Amino acid sequence: MPASIPASELEQIELDLFVQALKRRYDLDFSQYAPASLIRRVRQLARDHRCGSISELTTRLLHEPDFVAMVVQGLSVPVSEMFRDPPVFRALREQVLPMLASYPQITIWQAGCAHGQEAYSLAILLDEAGLYERSHIFATDFNADALRRAREGIYPARDAQLWSRNYLEAGGERSLADYYSARYNFIKLDQRLCRHITFASHNLVADKVFCEAHLVLCRNVLIYFSAPLQNRTLTLFHDSLVRGGYLCLGLREGLDFSPVAADFSVLDAALRLYRRGHRPPSIEFGGTVLPFTQDGTGSG
Numbered sequence: 098m099p100a101s102i103p104a105s106e107l108e109q110i111e112l113d114l115f116v117q118a119l120k121r122r123y124d125l126d127f128s129q130y131a132p133a134s135l136i137r138r139v140r141q142l143a144r145d146h147r148c149g150s151i152s153e154l155t156t157r158l159l160h161e162p163d164f165v166a167m168v169v170q171g172l173s174v175p176v177s178e179m180f181r182d183p184p185v186f187r188a189l190r191e192q193v194l195p196m197l198a199s200y201p202q203i204t205i206w207q208a209g210c211a212h213g214q215e216a217y218s219l220a221i222l223l224d225e226a227g228l229y230e231r232s233h234i235f236a237t238d239f240n241a242d243a244l245r246r247a248r249e250g251i252y253p254a255r256d257a258q259l260w261s262r263n264y265l266e267a268g269g270e271r272s273l274a275d276y277y278s279a280r281y282n283f284i285k286l287d288q289r290l291c292r293h294i295t296f297a298s299h300n301l302v303a304d305k306v307f308c309e310a311h312l313v314l315c316r317n318v319l320i321y322f323s324a325p326l327q328n329r330t331l332t333l334f335h336d337s338l339v340r341g342g343y344l345c346l347g348l349r350e351g352l353d354f355s356p357v358a359a360d361f362s363v364l365d366a367a368l369r370l371y372r373r374g375h376r377p378p379s380i381e382f383g384g385t386v387l388p389f390t391q392d393g394t395g396s397g
């Protein structure tokens with residue numbers, strides 16, 4: 098062993114062992130998470146649990162099976178808002194839902210659902226577009242505690258003010274208060290919003306395609322992944338979308354360098370809103386090259 102290992106190198110070794118322990122003991126693979134945010138969160142976990150080092154955290158992880166839920170909670174950042182980034186929801190309302198209206202059944206996969214705020218926001222959009230009764234939202238996450246809270250649909254009342262503003266900015270014409278009841282310091286979303294939402298466990302690192310979807314929404318999740326894991330995840334989304342289906346990645350993540358990018362057209366570059374493979378650049382038809390129209394048919 099070298100006489101003195103620089104702290105960061107030692108810490109990297111400890112981090113590698115911690116990640117290996119998670120994988121070997123609990124089959125949870127964090128090896129492809131972006132290193133900078135992973136180390137930040139592992140350090141925070143060590144502080145929160147009064148461990149003097151990452152190695153101490155690893156010892157607890159290995160010897161206390163109940164501790165793993167706490168670790169997943171600490172690594173997963175289940176932070177969200179209703180109608181977060183309102184322009185995204187406005188675009189879904191104005192550009193995507195009118196197109197989805199032509200399907201007899203609409204299936205939506207919302208990956209990385211945290212405490213459910215995004216799924217309930219989608220349910221409200223669909224309800225206001227008159228589509229909710231024939232829609233189903235699969236909202237998934239790998240954090241069991243986050244899923245439990247998502248199913249409850251109970252949130253601190255102090256969040257309601259910001260969420261109401263978001264709702265209006267997203268083009269809502271009613272009041273968000275129409276969708277919840279307030280009690281003491283909490284709001285509880287209407288049970289009827291849950292009717293077509295399934296909250297389910299799914300790990301984007303290890304699990305396969307979840308469902309065949311007309312819209313996949315995944316925001317503020319890929320930022321935590323390394324480039325190869327982002328590509329795996331984007332391929333998963335591509336494979337789960339029907340042809341002509343929509344992918345919404347939101348303001349912080351994009352499709353640009355993914356191997357599946359070529360099979361998507363861009364609907365809104367700023368909002369990272371895409372449509373799957375409904376149009377190659379042009380088709381040859383009887384010697385004439387026809388440009389493609391929005392619905393994927395030749396315009397001629």
Ligand SMILES: C[S@@+](CC[C@H](N)C(=O)[O-])C[C@H]1O[C@@H](n2cnc3c(N)ncnc32)[C@H](O)[C@@H]1O
Nearest residue numbers: 173175177209211238239240300301302316317
């Ligand atoms: C910052 S929240 C984003 C919540 C919501 N999509 C939004 O934009 O408001 C990130 C979520 O991704 C989830 N997540 C992280 N890694 C995941 C994985 N490998 N599989 C499934 N979900 C994951 C976390 O548990 C967390 O709930």
